Amino acid sequence: SIAYLNGEYLPLEEARISPLDRGFLFGDGIYEVIPYYNGKSVGLVPHIERMIDGLASVEIKCKKSADEWKVLLDDLIARNEGATNNLGVYVHVSRGTDVKRFHAYPENVEPTIFCFTFAIKDPEPVDREKVHAYTVTTSEDLRWKRCHIKSTALLGNVMHFQQGHASGNSECLLYNANNELTEGSSVNAYIVKDGVVITPIQDNQILPGITRRIIIDSLVADGSIKVEERNVTMDEVYSADEVWISSSSKEIAPITQIDGKPVGNGKVGPVWEAAFRIYTDAKFTHS
Template identity: 60%
Template sequence: MSIVYLNGSFIPMEEAKISPLDRGFLFGDGIYEVIPSYGGKMVGFGPHIDRMIEGLAALEIQLNWSHDQWRDLCQELINLNPDPQVGLYLHVTRGADTKRHHPYPAGVTPTVFAMPTAIPAAPIPQRDKVNAYKVTTMQDHRWKKCNIKSISLLGNVMHYQQGYSQGSDEVLLFNEQGELTECGACNAYIVKNGTVITPVLDNQILPGITRLIALGVLREDGSIAVEERNVTREEVFDADEIWISSSSKEIAPVTQIDGQLVGDGKPGPVWEKAAQLYSAGKFNY
């Protein structure tokens, strides 16, 4: 039985209750984060909380928690749910009003919920041991503020389900100009001639924390060139390697796209080196 946090109390999951008038339930009016923890050590805690604070500000949700308050909550969840690897799901909504009404209500207390979620063990950064992914491509039909990590994920879910129903593990999304944006639940990268290329951050793309850490460790090491720029569909299909990244997948190789092999159909050498650098540095952020 998992112990969760809800509005000031740590309680069994079965006892957690939220009003049906909560605006998260009615409108998807809220922000969330998932922070991976391995052996009690969190990955990217500071950047995750920074992104949550920025998202809350973008939605004008008034919750003035410090990093220390979030850290104490997360640490207590780790202590109460001592799994070797766990994702700490943090969820803040505007709260429950007395009626269903579209404008932001005044004087409403935000709902704060947090729970442990099962995540796989950290991937092994070796070409012959890692799980590779198959992806399907499609046009990006999500809303125009994907840089906000909103709990309103229906567009992502529909894309993800469309790919899943076709036997894929993820989707690669392209905007109306034929440029790569991201995935249903991951950031995306290509490798060409030894250079890692990933779309520049804008309103179409979530600023992923794994992406932040990965690019940081690659630039600190300096042995692999990195570019942030627009990536065309043609470049994706001509890539030597394709990667995706998220908090639970870390950096993962893609070996099939729309049924075609990527490169030789095996995880590439640039991915292997980058994944090893990420593994060595991921707890430093």
């Protein structure tokens, strides 16, 4: 595929950066993943805004405006035959390459900008009998206290994801020291109780997911399903009727088992199907 690196388009396997790049040495960077289905993006503007906010929060001085990002990403999708494929675009901005390894932010270093595309699956069917359901494990959230920043330093997330993976699950749901749900290692999390969708509040313990934003906004606009943003205890998770996860690549995905025990009756629930239909109808028009 064709990648973008510091102003140039080139075959992905030819892209090279210095080992002194601070992204490599310190995980000192911000990233995004944006889905495009047959050339149509989901949440492009909020994804770009989240990246610009993240870069500002760690003082990486990237000069690209939101409009310039939009042109770059749409162009990269077009160069990778995005009009007839489902592609994710990975965007990575590191603080750049210094002449030495030194923790302090260097002056006068240009950020490294790297983007590439990769194939993503077709959306799942809006059908609770046919959708792929996931199983998860659980762990105390042992990442850092700045989970709202989409940092490329993902070792904490990677270690939790591996906990799920190594035990034959596809995610790991995380809880804080107060036994409250935060999110999963690469996804936001939701429970459904008595028809109400409940998801943890957006604070420093979770990534402000764009899919989460589109889900909440589209459910509120539709009005037929009630949504609450509040703290969720793990007892509520274990006794929920339904549990879901969300991300740009998984959209809204149902969870049918937690730590080997069934969620609700162990089947994908009706609120998932209703919510996924509402989300699917709204996802391309949400700005």
